[in-house]
Every structure is written in C-alpha cells, then in structure tokens.
Amino acid sequence: MRIKALQIDGFGLFCDQRVDDIPPGLSVFFGDNEAGKSTLLAFIRAILFGFASGKANRYEPLRGGSHGGALTLLTDAGEEYIVRRSASRRKAGEVSITPPDGPAVGEELMPSLLGFATRDLFESIFAFSLTELQELSKLTSEKVKGVIYSAGMGSVGRSLPSLYSELDKRMGEIYTKKGRKPEINTILKQLSDLGSQLRKIEDAYGKYDELKERFDQSEAEIERLEQEKRNLSLRLKVLERSLTAWDTWSDLESARSELENVPAVERFPDDGLAELRRLQQNLQVARSDWEESVQKQKRQKEELKQIHVDERVLAQASAIRRLQRGRDLYDRAVRDLPAREQEYKDSTERLEDKLSELGPDWDREKLLSFDVSVGRREFIRGLQAKLEDAREKESEASSALSFAERAAETASRKADEVRGVFEAIPEPSEKDEERILARNERLKEIERLLHERSRRVGVLENLRAREADLETQARLWQAGSGQQRRTSLRWVSYFAPLAGVVVAASTFAESPVLSITVLVFGLVLGYVAFRLWREQKAARLGMKEQIEQIESRVSEIKQEREATVRELERIEDGIRKNRSLVGIEYELDDSNVQQEIARTGSALEECRRWRKARSDWEDAAKAADGAKRQVAV
Known part of the structure; x- marks a missing residue:
C-alpha cells in the first residue's frame, strides 16, 4: 500500500490544501522551519489511526476549515481506497472508507489496508520524524538497544526482558508438566473437534459434486428452454405480422393473376400513367355521352312515333335536302362575313407595312411584277441566312468585347487594391x-x-x-x-x-x-x-x-x-x-526565452504576410496585363 493523494480540510496551519498524483518510490516534501512538514506527518498519522489526545497534539485548524481530511491509498493490486476522517465527539474522530466498487463503509477495512500494523509499529518504522530519530543519541546504551529492537519488532516502549518474561508466562499458561488443567489440552480437544468437522465436510464433498452437477444440468436445461422460448416468440411475431399482411397479400396475388391475363406490352410509354388517366377520363366522358345519346335516341323515337308523315313531302325529300344544305351554307357565310372582312382589313394593313419596309418605291403593282420563281426565292433565302449569321457573329463579338473590357477593368481594380494592401504592410527586417x-x-x-x-x-x-x-x-x-x-x-x-x-x-x-x-x-x-x-x-x-x-x-x-x-x-x-x-x-531564463520565441513568431508572421501580399500583387498585375492584351486582340 502507498499514499497516492491527500486532501487537508483543516489541520494545524493547513486549510483546504490538496496534493495529487504522488508518484511511487521516494517522494520528498521539503521546506523551511515551521513550514508544516511535521504537521503533514501528524496529519497522515491522524487520518490512518485517529486524532491524538491532548489539544496540542490534535492540531486544531488555525486558518479555518473542518478539522480533518482524506488520504487516497493505492493497494498492491492497483485498487484505490479513499480514507476520510473528521473530528467528532469520539476522541479518534469519525472515519469512512470508500472502496473502488461500492459505497462508503466504516473503519472495519482499515486493518487490512494497513497490513494489520499497529500505530506503534507504524510510527516506529514507517512514519518517524527526524526529531524522534535524533532522540536516540540522548539515550543510554540499554535504552538504545531497547529502542532499536523494539523498532524492528514493532513494540516501542517495551524492553526485551519484559517480552521474555511475558513469553515465559504465556508458555506456562499453555503447558506445564504438573499442571492440573493445561490450556494445551483444551486446544488439542478443539483441534480434534475441528478435524471431525473437517472429515464431515470432506464426506459432504461427494454430495456437493452431485448437487453441483445437477445444478449445472438444470441451468443448461433452463438456458435451452429460454432459447426455445425466444425462438417461439420470434416465430409468433413473424406469424402475427404475416396474419396482419394476409389481406394485402391476397390482393397482391389477385392483382398478379389479373396481370397475367393482360397482353404483354413491348414498350411502355414514357408518360403511360398520365396517358392512362387521360384515357380513363375520356372513357368516362364517352360513357356519359353514350348514355346521353341513348336517352336522346329514346326521346327521338318517342317523338318519331308522334309525327304524322306527309307522303307529298317525302316525294320532294331530295329537293328539300338540297335547299337545306344551301341554307346552311348561306347562314354560315352570313355569320362569317364580319370575320372575313376583318381578316381582309388586317391583311391589307400588313401588306402596306411590308411594302413600306421594302422601300418607298414599292407598291402592289411592283410587288405583283416581282420575280418569285423558285431560284430567286432560294437565292433570297441564302442571303437572308448569311445576314442572320453575320448578325449572330456581330452579337457574339460585341458580347465578348464587353466581357473582356469588364474583366480587364475588374483585374485592374483588383491589382490596384492588392497593391494598396501590399504597400500598407511594412517591409520586414528579415525576409528569409x-x-x-x-x-x-x-x-x-x-x-x-x-x-x-x-x-x-x-x-x-x-x-x-x-x-x-x-x-x-x-x-x-x-x-x-x-x-x-x-x-x-x-x-x-x-x-x-x-x-x-x-x-x-x-x-x-x-x-x-x-x-x-x-x-x-x-x-x-x-x-x-x-x-x-x-x-x-x-x-x-x-x-x-x-x-x-x-x-x-x-x-x-x-x-x-x-x-x-x-x-x-x-x-x-x-x-x-x-x-x-x-x-x-x-x-x-524561462520568461525572456518565451519573449524571444514570441518575437520570433511575430517576425515569422510578418514575413509570411508581406511575402503573401507581394505574391498576390504580382499575380493580380499579371492577370490585369493579360486582360488588357485580350481586349486589344
């Protein structure tokens, strides 16, 4: 176990102080006299074993804060435990331990974390101050021997003769030759009882193996049944979805059977669906017209039954039909006469306009005498095509010239702007x-x-x-x-x-x-x-x-x-x-070398900005010259 981090809420002159990521191996805390090194050692002792008795040794907070703090301990297995202790009515204080995989517990884990070391063992071997070490020189030879031996055995304050005496006394309690009830007999009886219990446990091993095998089989059977249950649930879901889709599937099959009876189409039109909808609308209209015609035919048959036929009129049927056709033509001509007169008027106006476009010396007589043979008309069409071609080329050339002039003007303006930007940037002292x-x-x-x-x-x-x-x-x-x-x-x-x-x-x-x-x-x-x-x-x-x-x-x-x-x-x-x-x-030193690096970075940025501005100006000038040459061409 080692200490990875410490948090001091309030202890002596420390208040709200934290030290994180203490590395493994030797870590040195150094400072002037009265800086708090001994206070820090006392804080570690207090968190692990409780606050000492006596007001001077408890290190009450001098600068505020709750009396106590926490240590983060890292075990050999790599697990972190947080041990927190705070002052309370108990002399040693209230302690809580937070393991890595569970809630906080009391101090029952503390002995195992400390390797069952006592406070005396810890203070004599692992956490002694230089003052305590120097006190050895003031002791007599026997005291020095006792301190060294007790430090190695973790029993500070006890001499070896007293330990020998205690061991002899304990040996006498366990066994003496003439003892009436030696303790070793009781221990041997307990050992015999434990052996009997151990044999019973060994006899139960066979039954345990049998029960364990049955348990494993039961678990395997449960797993198999669970898997079968999952498969059946999945199959049930599939069937439920199939039942839901049964009507749709039936309609789909009916549509497929009807589709098989439909003649094959070699090429489906691009707008076939729109054409189908249009034909369906026309079919509906035709059906309506047919129904109306049927009704009309019925009415006419009824009317025909009520008509009395004059044989003399029937004898003049052909003449009556000729007269009827002539009357229809006359009525149509009368109706179309205003439209024909308007067309004549419009045609006359267009003719006059065309004659004026041809020239002042053109009139109807000259127009009627003009050669309109096939060869002449082809010659005129050729001239007209050449004229249209020339007009198109003229328009394209005018557009290209206008575009080139605008491009040249834009390039020149951009070159002036880039040059202004370049001239506004001061020339750096170092251009490399x-x-x-x-x-x-x-x-x-x-x-x-x-x-x-x-x-x-x-x-x-x-x-x-x-x-x-x-x-x-x-x-x-x-x-x-x-x-x-x-x-x-x-x-x-x-x-x-x-x-x-x-x-x-x-x-x-x-x-x-x-x-x-x-x-x-x-x-x-x-x-x-x-x-x-x-x-x-x-x-x-x-x-x-x-x-x-x-x-x-x-x-x-x-x-x-x-x-x-x-x-x-x-x-x-x-x-x-x-x-x-x-x-x-x-x-x-660190400060002025950082200033030099900052100045060098600024110089590098200025150099790059100046070089980029010059390159942009040169590119813009070349583009402007190229645009001007294009306009000249």
Whole structure:
C-alpha cells in the first residue's frame, strides 16, 4: 500500500490544501522551519489511526476549515481506497472508507489496508520524524538497544526482558508438566473437534459434486428452454405480422393473376400513367355521352312515333335536302362575313407595312411584277441566312468585347487594391523565412534545455538532501554501535559464575545456605549477562549491516549526483551554443526565452504576410496585363 493523494480540510496551519498524483518510490516534501512538514506527518498519522489526545497534539485548524481530511491509498493490486476522517465527539474522530466498487463503509477495512500494523509499529518504522530519530543519541546504551529492537519488532516502549518474561508466562499458561488443567489440552480437544468437522465436510464433498452437477444440468436445461422460448416468440411475431399482411397479400396475388391475363406490352410509354388517366377520363366522358345519346335516341323515337308523315313531302325529300344544305351554307357565310372582312382589313394593313419596309418605291403593282420563281426565292433565302449569321457573329463579338473590357477593368481594380494592401504592410527586417524558422527552432531547443536544467537542478538538490539524510542516519547508527561496544557484559558473563563459585567455596563451611545462594546468584547473573551479550552482539551485527547499506546507498547517490552534474554541464554547453547561433549575448531564463520565441513568431508572421501580399500583387498585375492584351486582340 502507498499514499497516492491527500486532501487537508483543516489541520494545524493547513486549510483546504490538496496534493495529487504522488508518484511511487521516494517522494520528498521539503521546506523551511515551521513550514508544516511535521504537521503533514501528524496529519497522515491522524487520518490512518485517529486524532491524538491532548489539544496540542490534535492540531486544531488555525486558518479555518473542518478539522480533518482524506488520504487516497493505492493497494498492491492497483485498487484505490479513499480514507476520510473528521473530528467528532469520539476522541479518534469519525472515519469512512470508500472502496473502488461500492459505497462508503466504516473503519472495519482499515486493518487490512494497513497490513494489520499497529500505530506503534507504524510510527516506529514507517512514519518517524527526524526529531524522534535524533532522540536516540540522548539515550543510554540499554535504552538504545531497547529502542532499536523494539523498532524492528514493532513494540516501542517495551524492553526485551519484559517480552521474555511475558513469553515465559504465556508458555506456562499453555503447558506445564504438573499442571492440573493445561490450556494445551483444551486446544488439542478443539483441534480434534475441528478435524471431525473437517472429515464431515470432506464426506459432504461427494454430495456437493452431485448437487453441483445437477445444478449445472438444470441451468443448461433452463438456458435451452429460454432459447426455445425466444425462438417461439420470434416465430409468433413473424406469424402475427404475416396474419396482419394476409389481406394485402391476397390482393397482391389477385392483382398478379389479373396481370397475367393482360397482353404483354413491348414498350411502355414514357408518360403511360398520365396517358392512362387521360384515357380513363375520356372513357368516362364517352360513357356519359353514350348514355346521353341513348336517352336522346329514346326521346327521338318517342317523338318519331308522334309525327304524322306527309307522303307529298317525302316525294320532294331530295329537293328539300338540297335547299337545306344551301341554307346552311348561306347562314354560315352570313355569320362569317364580319370575320372575313376583318381578316381582309388586317391583311391589307400588313401588306402596306411590308411594302413600306421594302422601300418607298414599292407598291402592289411592283410587288405583283416581282420575280418569285423558285431560284430567286432560294437565292433570297441564302442571303437572308448569311445576314442572320453575320448578325449572330456581330452579337457574339460585341458580347465578348464587353466581357473582356469588364474583366480587364475588374483585374485592374483588383491589382490596384492588392497593391494598396501590399504597400500598407511594412517591409520586414528579415525576409528569409527559413532563417526565421531556424532561429525559432533553436529558441525552442533553448527553452527545452532550460526546463531540463531546472528539473536536473531539482534532482541534484534532492540527491544532496537524501545524501545528507543518509549520512545523518549513518552517524546515528554509528553512535549507537559505539555505545554498544563500550559495554563489558561478556566479561561479566565469565567472571560472575566464577566469583560465585569462589565465594560459595570459601563460605560453604560457615554457612552452606549463604554459599548456595551466592553460587545460584552468580550463575543466574552470568546467564543473564551472557544472554544480554549475545543480544548486544546480534544488535551490533544488525547495526553494522544497516550502516553498510546506508554507506552503499550514499555511494550510489554520489554517483547519481556526479552524473547529474555532468548532465547539467552538457545542458549548459547546449544552451551556450544555441544562444551564440541566435546571436543573444545575455543570459536566458524561462520568461525572456518565451519573449524571444514570441518575437520570433511575430517576425515569422510578418514575413509570411508581406511575402503573401507581394505574391498576390504580382499575380493580380499579371492577370490585369493579360486582360488588357485580350481586349486589344
């Protein structure tokens, strides 16, 4: 687990502060004294394990905000958990944990997230301040040994003898040779019960497999029935749609059968449907006329039956018909006479107009005497065609000339406008676009190198701080190792039993009880001293190994620092070379290099605008000259 982000709502001097995207590995928070580094460490401890007791250690908000905040934790499996804690009536505060795939829960997930580490273990190994580390130098040799061992075991504040005593006591509770009810018997009985339960569970495995197989078969059958149900539903929908379309389909089949009886048409007319509608209308009109004629014929037959035929009139039928035809012609001529007179008048006026168009010396007599033979008429038609052709060519030439003049005028006006635009643009000091682009690229390279230099300087400062921190740790470990070496427990473990034997031998005759007591005390003292000497030796070996690891890490950091210095020299050399190429004498930083890039960009834009305006002017001038030449042609 690692911390990915933190949100401080209100804690000490911090208010509404957030740090996101904390990278994996080593992250360094640096700042001046009283900047809040220790407050930040206390905030992490408080969110994970609760607010400390005491008003001074709770870090009440000094600048407002709700007391508390949140940490975003990232597990080894890549899952994010948000742990939020706020002050409440509880001393430790109210905590809520938001997992990645569910609602917020209480603090029951916190032990598993922390790997079941206690607050003492966390503060002694993973989250101790430099002040707490420096306090080791003020302790005695035994206290230093106890702190180091307890730090490695996660039991700050407890000495090894007390732990040994507690272990012996717990062993006695579990089993003693003459114990009446040793706890181990109860544990063995529980273990036997668990074995019986385990055997019952193993016996149930066979039944579980059978039920599991039946369950899988039932699921397969359910899936098959569901699929069959879906198929039947689909078939039912198809049948319902077919039933809905049955009447339409029946009409379609009837139409197809009738269509088969219709004679084939080799070529269907383009407007066949319109013609069909027109014929249908005519047919309807003809039917109406036929019905009317039938009715009229019936009426006439009725009238004919009522007419009395005179035989004398029938004898003069042919003469009567001739007279009737003559009367019809006369009546028609009388009706058409005004129209014929008007046509005559109009024709006379048109004739006079045509004669006037031919010339003042043309009259009816000359017109009647004019040669209207076939050859003459063909000759006149040829002249008339040539005249029409000449008129069309004249019209086309006039239109082309007018278009060319308008085009020449438009091109000349556009050339003047483009020239005015070109003359309004100031001539740039640098007209070579390639040189401006090259300068811009070098300035961007300088900007990149400056950013890289800033990053490398930060890395170098970080390496120096880490080197100083590791050297401080090495000195502290060496100080603890030196204090361990000043003890003489080994000699005490040798001489205490020997002194007990000597004293017991010299006093055995006078007081056997005292001599045995002194002997036992010497042996116990020697055994305790030997155990402590062994522990000190193991501690010294651990300190030596830790010091060697720190020195190895310091050597690696020095190599990284030297490589960073060489990289900074290379970057400085690149900055100097590019600066000399662009002709800049003064030192560049992020602000003025951006100003130079902006000026170069403006110069490039001015150059491109001036070159485009000049090219447009030249193109417009060429177009105007071409239009004038076309007009001249």
